[in-house]
Amino acid sequence: MGESFAFQGFTASSTLMCIIDGESIMQVDYLGNRKVVGKTVEAYSELEATTTEYYNKLVELGVIVPAKTPEDMMREMQKNMNDMASVLAALTAEMREMKKNGCERNPADGREDVPVCESGAGG
Numbered sequence: 001m002g003e004s005f006a007f008q009g010f011t012a013s014s015t016l017m018c019i020i021d022g023e024s025i026m027q028v029d030y031l032g033n034r035k036v037v038g039k040t041v042e043a044y045s046e047l048e049a050t051t052t053e054y055y056n057k058l059v060e061l062g063v064i065v066p067a068k069t070p071e072d073m074m075r076e077m078q079k080n081m082n083d084m085a086s087v088l089a090a091l092t093a094e095m096r097e098m099k100k101n102g103c104e105r106n107p108a109d110g111r112e113d114v115p116v117c118e119s120g121a122g123g
Contacts, residue, residue: 016037017028023043026034058064068076 018037019026019028019034020040021034023040024036025038025040027037028034055064059066
């Protein structure tokens with residue numbers, strides 16, 4: 001009779017054997033089979049540098065508009081508030097001028113530049 005030989009699977013919880021081959025991290029089993037499970041930090045660093053370079057070029061060309069930082073949004077909101085305050089001040093000055101000098105238009109007969117608002121009634 002011939003002898004039979006069998007491999008039983010080897011398991012260890014949360015443990016695997018790996019080797020580094022260039023920029024790849026490979027899982028290796030007891031038979032020498034390999035499976036890529038990751039990349040080295042150097043590979044990720046190189047990829048990050050390349051993508052950052054492309055991103056910056058696309059921003060420079062106007063293809064991508066970068067997201068505003070919280071500081072940029074606060075500056076923009078402050079500018080808008082200052083602009084609104086200026087408009088409000090100008091409108092307030094115009095209202096004072098109109099009250100001081102009269103109406104711009106008499107609603108009774110449509111004449112412009114009336115020095116004082118007059119009622120349309122009377123005779």
